[in-house]
Amino acid sequence: MQLLYLLIEIIVKCVVVFAGLMIVVAYLTWLERKVLGHIQIRYGPNRCGPFGLLQPFSDAVKAFFKEDLVPEKSDKVIFVMAPMISIIAAISIFAVIPFGNQFTIPGTDWVVKLRLADIDVGLLYIFGIASLGEFGIILGGWSSGNKYGLTGSLRAAAQMISYEVALGIAIVGVLILSQSLRLTEIVRLQEGGFWNWNIWYQPVAFVLYLICGLAEINRTPFDMPEAEAELACGFNIEYSSMKFALFFMAEYAHMVTMGALAVTLFLGGWQPIIPQLSFIPGIVWFCAKLFIFLFFFVWQRGTYPRLRYDHIMKFGWKILIPLALINLLITALIVLLKG
């Protein structure tokens, strides 16, 4: 009986998290267009429903009815697989993100933990799966048999590999402080008000994480694989209909995960700003903090131009990685001296 309840709990949580993530992704596209619109002193979508709130659904319907083209010269199996790899990787990262503490179902003593999986290699899992997501982009661009697609995927490969190094090293600083790869453990160590958050102990790592995170999810100013102006959409140039929509969703889901991970690692996850405010449920805090990051991702897209390809590489290898290494060394030294 216990096992059955557990199974039901897991299934319900999976469905809720998946649906929630998809809704967030859908409305993230809406938010992006709206915020970018207002930054450019226009309204953004406002015809579909009040404030254009039905726009994501109209987009989805449109994507479903578009013609699904597979180019003749493409490697068809990989061409079809690539968007799937992308979206699966983007969604499955969310499995280890703790988006709240736990609560007891009223009338029973059944404790529901607000996370899908609490594995003790959480961070490693995230980096493993995130790297898997790159294959979606690389294979997608390569298999479409288009020179722009190929260029885009080559750039994606180079950019993601080099920024992943800096991202990984930056996060090691947090790991040294928390002595654990388990995300719930990292959150728990930031308990008790905003002055305990990792962002104060690891400010450099936080900035590095943001920059490398943007490069990881191929967002402006690092959207080299897409580069509308020079590559005409890059790796997804030959994709249409739902395959394109999958790539699109994967990109935004990846963005949500990057934000959620930033919240978990640096802003104390579901913890309230000050302990007195802990009557507000943790999931609300988590969503509020996540929203700040999502808004920032959109906001900076409306601000910065795209970097040149060699500048991105130079910036990654010559500035970010040394900075991350220095940060790591200093953190390690301080932790060692303090005992």
Next chain:
Amino acid sequence: MIIPLLKGLKVTLGYFFSKPITVQYPEEKVPPAKRWRGIQYFEKDERGKTKCVACGLCMAVCPSQCIYIETAEDEEGRRYPLTYELDASRCIFCGYCEEACPVNAIFLGKDYEWVEGDRKVYLMTTEKLLEEKKFNP
């Protein structure tokens, strides 16, 4: 290096909170310019009929040859256009007909919204041209 980046963020945030300058077209409209040349209309004389005396000058001057006139005389000996056809789908709105008209009968109006599914509807007759006056006070 970091200060300019933050300045950029500040500028865009300022614009984010400013009011959009969008004119939401079907509901709001920008009035056309003073010298805007839109769809033609006929000026009426004191009897409520067209001022046109069917001299044929507009037909002669029209560069896209979209005007066709058949002349007739009424019982008082006054010339009037028996048929006056202006094919608006061919008109280039150059305004030569307005300039050529010796009796100030035809004018180019301010109206610019005219979409039909059928080309025949664009053939403007005297009645349609007189009716078009109401868009041009």
